[in-house]
Amino acid sequence: MTIRGEDLLLSGAWILAVGALIDAIGQTRQSLTHSDLGKDLIIEGNGIEAFGNSLQAIGRTKLLKSERELAQIYTIFGAWLEAAGNSTNAVGISIELNGAEEEGTKIDALGSGVQGLGAAFEALGASMDEDSSYRALAITGNSLISLGSFLAAIGNIYDLNEKSVIGEQFLLVSSWIVVIGAFILIHAITLEVEHIEQEKHEENPKHGNGNSYPYSYNNYSYT
Template sequence: MTFRGEDLLLSGAWILGIGSLIDTIGQTQQTFTHSDQGKDLIVKGNGIEAFGNSLQAIGRTKLFKPERELAQIYTIFGAWLEAAGNSTNAVGVSIELNGAEEEGVKIDTLGSGVQGLGAAFEAVGAFLEVDSSYRELAIIGNSFISLGSFLAAIGNIYVLNEKSVIGEQILLVGSWIQVIGAFILLHAITLEVEHIKHEEHEKNPKNGNGNSYPYSYNNYSFTNT
C-alpha cells in the first residue's frame, strides 16, 4: 500500500503537533519540579516529532514539482534536519536519564541547534513558494519552531554553565513557542492539502459513471501523485 504525498504531509503535521505538545508537557514538569520528572515525556515527545518530520519530508518528496525546485529542496532538507535534531534531542535526554547529565545536555543542545536550523530552512522554503493562503502561515509556523529550538539550545547552555534556574525557564519558553509554531504549521499544511485536493479535483472531475475522481477521500485511494 502506497500513501500519497499529501496524506503523509498532513499526517506528519499532526504527529509533529502531538509530539511537540508531549515534549512541552514534560519540559513544564521538569521546570516546575526542578528534577528529572518529565524527562521521559521529553524523550517520547522528541521521538514522535522526529517521526512527524520524516513523514513530512517523504510527503514533500512525493509532491516534488520541478517548477518549484528551489523552494521544495529547502523544505525537504529542512524537514530531514528537523528529524535529525529531534532524534538527537531524544538521545541526549536519554543519556541524561542514565546518569551522564553533562554529556546528555551537550548532545541535547546540539539537537536543538540542528532542529532550529532545519525549521529555518523550511521557513525559507515557504518564503520562496508562490503566494497562497497558506504560505504566510507556513513561514510563521516554521519561524516559531526555529526560534523555540534555538531558545532551547540557549537554555541548555545556561544549564551547562550551572545556571539551571534561568536555563530551565528559557527551555520552557522555547518549548511552548515550538508548540505554537507546530500548530500554526498544522493549520498551514491543512490549507495546503485542501488546495492540492482542489487542484486534483479540477484535473480529475467525476467521470460519466458518477464516480468520484481517483484522488478523492471518498474513495481514499492510496496511489502515487
Template sequence: MSTSGEDLLITGAWILGIGSVVEAIGQTQQSLTSSDLGKDLIVKGNGIEAFGNSLQAIGRTKLFNPEEQQLSQIYSIFGAWLEAAGNTGNSVGISIELSGEEEEGTIIDTLGSGIQGTGAAFEAYGGYISEDSPFRSLNITGNSLISLGSFLVAIGNIFILQEQTEIGEMILLVGGWIQVIGAFVLINAITIEVESLSAPVNDSGNPYSYHHYHFAHP
C-alpha cells in the first residue's frame, strides 16, 4: 500500500522533531563538557533529521498540484531536500571529527549547517509567498527558527575554527535548541495543514487547496 503525501508530511515532521531533540541533547553534552561527549548523539540526530526532511520532500512532491501556487510548492520541496543534504553533511562532518580529523570535520559540519539553514529559509519563503491560512504563520515561524538555529551552528563552528572554543560552543548550544523550538512549531503547522487537506469539500464542490494555504473561495 502506498503512503499518502499527508502521512509522509506529518511523519516527517515528527521524525524531524525527534532528531532535533537528539542532536540538541548531544550538543548540550558537548558544549558543557568541552569534549567529544555527545558527538555520537549529534551524528544520530542529524541523520534522523535528514530522514525526516526527505519524507517531507517526498510528501510535498506527491501533493504537488500544478494548478495551484507552483512557486510556493517548489520552494518548499527544494528547501526540504536542501535541509536533508545539510543534515547529512553535519553527520558526515561530525563523524570525521570523531575519527581524529577535527578541522576537516568541522569545516564539513559548518557547510552542512549553512546548507540546512538555506533550505529552511527556502521553505519559510515558500510559506511567505503562499496565500493566507490558519497555519501559514506557524509554517513561516517554524522554518525561520530552524534556519536561524542552523546558521548559528555554522557561526559557532567558525568561532571554533578560529580557536575561540568557549564562545563557539555556547553559540552551538543556543543554535541547537532554537532548532528544536522551530521543529515543534513546524509540527503544529503541518498538523493543521494535514487536517485541512483531509477536510471535506466546501459548498462549491471544490476541495480545500494544497499549498494555497487557505480555504477555496465559495
C-alpha cells in the first residue's frame, strides 16, 4: 500500500508536536529540580521530533511540484536538517547522562543550532510559497521553532561558561516556544493538506466528493 504524501505530512506534524511536548516536560523537570531528572524524557522527545521531521521531509518530497520546486526544496532540506538536529540533541543528552557533561552539552548546543537552521529554511520555503490561508501560519510556526532552538543553543553555551542558572532559564523557555510553534504548524499543515485535496478535486472531479476533506477541522470523512 502506498502512503500518500499528505498523510505523511500531517502525521509528521502531529508526531513533531508530541515530541516537542515530551521534550518540554522533561526540560521543565530538569530545570525545576536542577538535576538530571527529566533528561530521559528530553532524549525521548528529541527522538520523536526527529521521526516527525523525517516523515514531513518524505511527505513533501512525494508532493514535490515543478512550479513550486524551489520553495519546496528549501522546506524539504529544512525538515531533514531539523531531523539531524534533533537526533544530535538526543545523542548529546545521552552523553551527558553517561558522565561526559561538557562534551554532551557541546553536542546538544550543536544539535539545537542545526535544528534552528532547519526550521529557518522551512520558514523561508513557506515565505516563498503562494499566498494562501496557511502561509502565514507556516512561517510563524517554523519561525518559533527556529527561535526556540537557537535560544536552546544559547542556553547550552551559558552552561558551558558555568552560568547554569541563566542557561537553564533559556532552555526552559526555549522548549515551550518550540511546543507553541509545533502546534501552530499542525494548524498550518492541516490547512495546506485541505488545499492539496481541493486542488486534486479540481484536477480530477472524481477525487473525493468536493464537499469534505479527510483533514478538515470542521468536517471529517473517512476516505
